[in-house]
Amino acid sequence: MTKVTIKDVARESGVSTYTVSRALRGLDHVSEATRAHVIATAHKLNYTISRSASDLATGSTHRIAVLMREKISGWFAGELLDGLYDVLEAEGYNLLIYRAGDLQERSSVFSTLPSDHNADALIVTGFSPSQHEQEMLKRLGIPIVAVNSSDIDSADCSLAIDDIQGETMAIRYLASLGHRRFCYLGRLDPLPTWGRELRLEAYQQAMKELNLHDCGIFQADPNLQGSVATAIASMLASPVVPTAICAWADSHALAALSELRRNGLRLPDNISLIGFDGSTVARNLGLTTMSQPARDMGRKAARAALDLLNGEPPTERKLVIPAQLTPGTTTGPAPTSKSISYAN
């Protein structure tokens, strides 16, 4: 089964390669009769275009790369990919995946990316490249769109959930329900180089501004056995036990939820819990959370990338999207001092 090329189709249908090319791509300057004939013979010969050759000739790869932090799996990443695909597919672009899993993979991906000239645009998501990494990105010479990546100057366009507004809103909501003692369940990172923890910063800021009591910052990784259990235990052992827990993400919140119940606490009677993401599971389980429109963000990011490719300036160079409060059954009025056995 030797490769059938455009020449074969040209010879077989008695026209030139030029005509075949234009006929097959539906361009003008081809009579309908020849077009039909060409299409027929192409089909007969089971001809398929060679993307490599076409790419080389046009200079465009019709591919857009996404570079993700940590994992490809996870609610946000998945939804983002679906959103990207939604618009890229329709425009004839393919989705290429890169991952900066850990520090090693991260340095490796940044060094191969340039020598891998492989996509027309790059979408970076979930972390902030270092100064050095931003240099490398710029060297790529392709449009760069940042999604949920704080402080990224090298991006031609950035798009992010409003972590500060979201976290502040979560706390305001809980405060209005009477909560005064809070704690934060954050992510456990190998190194702080992945970016600023805006949600945590907003949490701390809100504690001050609203004159609330911060019972502590606890860190955990739901993928690590026992990690959340440890965090919850420390939380319950603190001198002042919180009546409300703000989790960095739904994944953390859900693990905490189970752990709290295991400790005999009932939600929201004894304690309130709020997540961040608005993932499907969270919604199904009734977790109160700050939702981000991940799939839609993917669509927007893809459009921005395409705009940049077409030389059009993106509609907005820096888009900040508000998080939405999605009430569930894990938040409620703060317990009175005697209704919670641990506090006094």
Added chain:
Amino acid sequence: MTKVTIKDVARESGVSTYTVSRALRGLDHVSEATRAHVIATAHKLNYTISRSASDLATGSTHRIAVLMREKISGWFAGELLDGLYDVLEAEGYNLLIYRAGDLQERSSVFSTLPSDHNADALIVTGFSPSQHEQEMLKRLGIPIVAVNSSDIDSADCSLAIDDIQGETMAIRYLASLGHRRFCYLGRLDPLPTWGRELRLEAYQQAMKELNLHDCGIFQADPNLQGSVATAIASMLASPVVPTAICAWADSHALAALSELRRNGLRLPDNISLIGFDGSTVARNLGLTTMSQPARDMGRKAARAALDLLNGEPPTERKLVIPAQLTPGTTTGPAPTSKSISYAN
């Protein structure tokens, strides 16, 4: 910033393109002195290889495509992608994503796939291509690896979780806990053309063989508002109320879990629930489930694809992987007739 090519590097470093090519790719027949020199000038000129040109010349794209059913998001898909990436990245291959979202997207992807000659191998996951679609896959002329796709003959290699063993084991486990009345919470599909529901078939088979009572098959889609609630309500309204629920996947099980609690049922005291997948959330929430090693399956699939590309026959043409029972807190001894208020 005009494109810098291999010729520029050759001219600048005073050697031929041949030497540049070999030097940069670390091949033999280049003196270390020239190599160093070439590498230096390449770096100085900020030269990056053109993948399109290289692909065209070599005939290999160094890209492997994954075709997923329905969504890119979701636990299994995400873990699979991570697993694929784990091995492909190390071998210098890129991951390309395709999606057969709904029937329309599915027909579109199958028709563009061939005219899109774009990857060296294809991994199909989550559904069974129709006869016609299998023809198209074969026409691609590239190795095909099937993951969790029942009855796919066109695949050169297939890899799947043992749905039958898994579901049977789940039921045996529950039966040994004293459960006699079961029901199944399955997925709601637009059309049955996505493939056989092996888990459901195994469920029905087990009901017969173990002489258990099937209280009914209920279908739901956790992404649809109220869908699971409706299913659970019907379930509770059935003439004979089950004491054990087998869910098609963890996502279904978790939604059901919340819904059961909302209806005042306590697990496992009043009713038992088992999922399928072994997703992170499920583990964190203590859901009893049948786990599949999704990430590892991704790695295996990638290896199989690479083996096929290298002309080696895959280690196993048809690999069936057993699901593992992961006990949680949602299953327990069957309630005695008086402990469950609905049954009698």
Added chain:
DNA sequence: TTGTAAGCGTTATCAC
């Protein structure tokens, strides 16, 4: 060890 030149399969620029 290194250079020359012929592909690889398209697309694009001319002519006609």
Added chain:
DNA sequence: GTGATAACGCTTACAA
């Protein structure tokens, strides 16, 4: 409306 023919940037026999 259609046909030669020259890019596109790399790899790789074949020579030197």
